[in-house]
Amino acid sequence: MPTWVPVADDSDFPLENLPFGVVRPFRQQPRVAVRIGDHALDLAAAGIAPELTARASCNELMAARRGLEVRERAAEVLCGPSRPDLLHHVDDVDVLLPVQVGDYVDFYSSLHHATNLGRIFRPEGEPLLPNWRHLPVAYHGRSGTIVVSGTPVARPRGLVPDPRDGTPRLAPTRALDFELEVGFLVGGPHASRIAPDDADAHVFGAVLCNDWSARDIQSFEYQPLGPNLGKSFATTISPWVVTLDALQPFLIAPPGQEPEPDPYLRTSRPWALDLRLEVARNGSTVAATGFGDLYWTFAQQLAHMTVNGATVRAGDLFASGTVSGPRPGERGSLIEQIADGTADEYLADGESVTLRGWCGGGKTQHPRIGLGEASGTVVAEEV
């Protein structure tokens, strides 16, 4: 049954997607919506689970694991008698951060990215450190500075050795970078020691993540405890949480792993995601790559993150790390693009970066299921 809402053929958001987000109509309270085409369906106004949707974040909906049921009821409304009063055009509302993020864990799971960075930082040694093929390396990022697409990103300051005399001095970063990543949001009750083949019971959906990085600040500060101020200033996510239910047709077999990982990381179900990714700089695509061959799948990441007994809770975010492919034109960060000669400079004030990602569409047998975009413009440091 078709929907009465107009949806462009190449939209990221057909009836089969219906991702969740939070919108605030002019002078009204924020509420949870699903997106279709260029519109947001006001779920509480439609009488759909108002105890979960008349809220300023998707957290309660995610905790209750009622995403599939709510999307099915939304689809009934969208295919029933026309109800334009329940729709907001997305240009007419503020589209807010969809979730109050609890813990944010950022992985480092692209073999090509980790290899490229190893070559840049340790040109004499093996590009991959001894642990990399045994476990999905990760660190905790700052959840309080996760912002929604469209939020300007102020150039961070930090302590960087002065090239003239080596003295560390506070200065605006001269090496502001982006990182093309995919993030996964946890749903359901608190859980720990999650078997990787149970990941779909604990992952609510996916967003795009730009883990903005100041390479000069990061390289001075990061030993021995990892990145801090070089990344903590901002992480941009896309506003529409695409559910794992909607992405299910695009789950594929992951690449082989050598050596075979420890049993707690072994899977028997297809947990790679056949997702296309692009990053545009000032409107021009500067990298395009695929997510399907990421070395460590999100199911393995979730299993690893909880194998020590640590709990996850609804609203926790874990991200892939920069996604890069093996060839020039497939690198998801400027540090790699500068190293391979496909970019000349880090980001200047006024430059914008937009991540996009989608499954299916085009000549495939599936409708396009898109993640939308995560976009941000660099602005001068606030003084």
Added chain:
Amino acid sequence: MPTWVPVADDSDFPLENLPFGVVRPFRQQPRVAVRIGDHALDLAAAGIAPELTARASCNELMAARRGLEVRERAAEVLCGPSRPDLLHHVDDVDVLLPVQVGDYVDFYSSLHHATNLGRIFRPEGEPLLPNWRHLPVAYHGRSGTIVVSGTPVARPRGLVPDPRDGTPRLAPTRALDFELEVGFLVGGPHASRIAPDDADAHVFGAVLCNDWSARDIQSFEYQPLGPNLGKSFATTISPWVVTLDALQPFLIAPPGQEPEPDPYLRTSRPWALDLRLEVARNGSTVAATGFGDLYWTFAQQLAHMTVNGATVRAGDLFASGTVSGPRPGERGSLIEQIADGTADEYLADGESVTLRGWCGGGKTQHPRIGLGEASGTVVAEEV
């Protein structure tokens, strides 16, 4: 004016302290209380700021920066006509986690601890890395696994190279350690780029933190992005948040810093805290040290954490890192005690660790202001 509540002479919690916590009387809702002696005063029942205190966490009170006013009103009740109906003996209630922690940042600010660990991990090189004296090194920890004193700590599993053949295998840690730390909780509105001399406008109070660590898991995983599963399984904090107002008499001049730090880290007010610290293992004190000579003060830590534009919000926690003194008997972690011969073994199942901290008391001119204790017992891995 004396209080009608009995308070032992050596109590951590005289009328001058009145720290905040959350208690749950039997079959009732949690609520915010102040502690005096062995009792908790039910603030909402006393009619004191119920919009902030009839809550399951101190976050709203901390955000509103009304700690001083609420403590003053509580002191009036505690010094007025006797009202035993407003008190709960702390043994009669569940004492809960006092705060919903947003971001948890763990520093590494003890010169003696960092030097000791540098000698253990890099015996050939300089014990301190080049950045250490220029900025307070830190990483983000896991906020979702912060637990209140008394919560059992399950031995974590993780991937550790098998000594027989070097193959990493999942196993319960054989190197479970504690870390004696002091944590600071942020209050007030969202803020960034905080000048260190404004720290008292943004720090609500202090707690004890045990940043439990699995050294074998940590040492295999931590390069290049820092600790993750070696620490993410649990962090124990003390339940009573001692306000910076109550600690103000014990702020003292910090130790000198060489080289002088960048201007954004310079202070003109006394930001070191003259606090005694102890850690007991199975009831016996195994280390005692002072917090007053920590190299980087909490004011500098807060300034550093926000200088890049990152915001802090009420409920964020930042901790000192392990506090150690220069002599044996002053080391706040087992890895240091084993290295200097004052301990033989890491923690076994069934062992308990208790941190304590206090200012004043004894022969000093100030009443004792204590942080209480952060205690936990190791239990076998849950299977």
